Amino acid sequence: MFDNNSHSCFNLAMYICLCKAVTDKDIHRAVGDGASSMRCLRQLNGVGSQCGRCVGHAKEVLGEALEERRSAQASSTQKEPVTVVTGAGSGVCYP
Numbered sequence: 303m304f305d306n307n308s309h310s311c312f313n314l315a316m317y318i319c320l321c322k323a324v325t326d327k328d329i330h331r332a333v334g335d336g337a338s339s340m341r342c343l344r345q346l347n348g349v350g351s352q353c354g355r356c357v358g359h360a361k362e363v364l365g366e367a368l369e370e371r372r373s374a375q376a377s378s379t380q381k382e383p384v385t386v387v388t389g390a391g392s393g394v395c396y397p
């Protein structure tokens with residue numbers, strides 16, 4: 303995976319698709335809005351629709367964004383902790 307971390311330290315966007323001026327943040331935003339495939343990204347912002355050199359890197363960023371979305375959904379659907387009282391004492395569990 304290509305990543306020089308230059309974008310993460312300063313919260314800067316990194317261009318993924320130069321032909322269509324699409325950044326990694328644009329891809330993350332599109333995934334947040336519901337995009338889940340390269341076809342969706344191509345339709346939304348044109349990634350990979352011209353020279354195609356960005357497709358590999360765009361897929362990597364798409365995969366990262368989808369994983370972040372899954373993690374966020376999993377944590378938001380986590381049920382409230384329940385206090386359990388047993389003979390040995392009490393504790394908190396996550397159902």
Ligand code: FES
Pocket residue numbers: 318319320321322349350351352353354355356357
């Ligand atoms: S760099 Fe994305 S289509 Fe050319």
